[in-house]
Amino acid sequence: MSLTRQDVEKIAHLARLSITEQEMPVYVTSLSSIVNFVAELSRAETGGVEPMAHPLDGQRQRLRPDVVSETDHHEKYQKNAPSVQSGLYVVPRVIE
């Protein structure tokens, strides 16, 4: 089961990844080989088996009381931002 170039372009778009012309054939080949490899799973007998999302059987999402426990560090956290103005993250124009 090989992936086509169009398949890889669609996946790359969904994943918001730019792939160059030179890289494309390499990804088509390696992704096809990976997809072939994992296709082996289809041979497993899994009728009636519950999917397992994580190993913590019976652990529930903990809740905590709705009280303020954090302080505002946004200036510190925004130090890593590529572009900030008035405490807001600046990006190319989104709304026309």
Add this chain to the structure above:
Amino acid sequence: MLHTLSIGELAAHLGGRQISSVEITRHFLARIECLNSALNAIITLTAADALAAAAAADRRLAAGERGPLLGIPLIHKDIFCTDGVRTSCGSRMLDNFIAPYDATVVARLKAAGAVMLGKANMDEFAMGSSNETSYYGPVRNPWDTAKVPGGSSGGSAAAMAARLAPYTTGTDTGGSIRQPAALTGVTGVKPTYGRVSRYGMVAFASSLDQAGVFARTAADAATVLKVMAGFDPLDSTSVDAPVPDYAALLSAPLKGLKIGLLREFFDGLESRNATLIHDALKIYTSLGASTVEVSLPHLPLSVPTYYVVAPAECSSNLSRFDGVRFGYRCDQPKDLADLYKRSRGEGFGPEVKRRIMTGTYVLSAGYFDAYYLKAQKVRRLITDDFRSAFQQVDLLIGPTTPTPAFDIGAKIDDPVTMYLNDIYTIGANLAGLPGLSLPCGFVDGLPMGLQLIGPHFSEGKLLNAAHQFQLVTDWHKHVPRGYE
């Protein structure tokens, strides 16, 4: 020589005031300066901070405080957020990222007085088995610098083997502590999922990732793990269960221990590796353990299961890297779509992009049931197989890797060949079980590891079994030539 001492011995010398933390730290910083360039094990060296932390530890010691890790240096895998210090995850995407907070693992070790020397090189975003995918270049195995140290915690393993620090931290999602420990001849521990907090540990696959330790011995690892482990309210997958005194459990005799040999691990194992494992088993039977063959029939599906589940989770986790709030941003993005695609396309390396795309594919409409849901069902079958096995035996033993360290460049072009390096380690991650690798001999002059896997929260038993082995063997004492 300070780098030949155990953590316990260093703590005793510090406690007896025979030596200071600053002297110990200077010793390891000098070793790094001299020896690291041949290995490329370290991405960021924090010499000034280390000396300041050592001086602070010395003040605590002078005031009468004592602790098993107080004043003792370490190197953190560059996946743990370290406040004020670059945390790159081995990636261009985070090359400019200065973490604004400490991971819980980092905070706990810091509170215990640990002195961080720097951040260790790693496969990019923890994706790899050879430390060849790092933006900062491959790490070299100190046993033979033409060979890989394993991955993804290759820098931490190589640094430990070269004795650049008394211990190092790592993470293990599909084998990334145990496999490099085996390939570099050190002891590496992956705890039970939920045992150690993942807060501040850059996420790769959230249901598989676990932080752990590299050390010279199981005894040293026990000391470190006790400090690292334990409930953390900041991690919703952290298990609220008490942490045993692992050091106190080390000396329990192994008489009556039931060891399972996994038939699936030994099928097709190359004869020299099989010999080393069988020799190790003889040691265990001489210590009073009994062995029995067990079978985990779904285990051969563990690699394909992992390579659906882990990429799926990584595609979700790595969607936060978008060039907007932190990390790499491409030059002159023309619009938002271009910002996302080129920041990510340029910021991530090929293996990361491969895994994100694999994950995106298996989660996409039309494929979700056939791949992701299917893999989750097989994951339960594998986990159930382990559970049945542990009804008959106390722990499982087998090889950690199929071969010793391979040449840098030998496997990097074929992802599936590279993925098969994790064939023995992945099952424990899928089931959330603790695993440990300890040195058990050499093949062609390169170290090989023995892997122990136990039921959930049996770290104490694994460390005990490893320690008893290390009392009567000396594989763990071998140091690569030039690093003695």
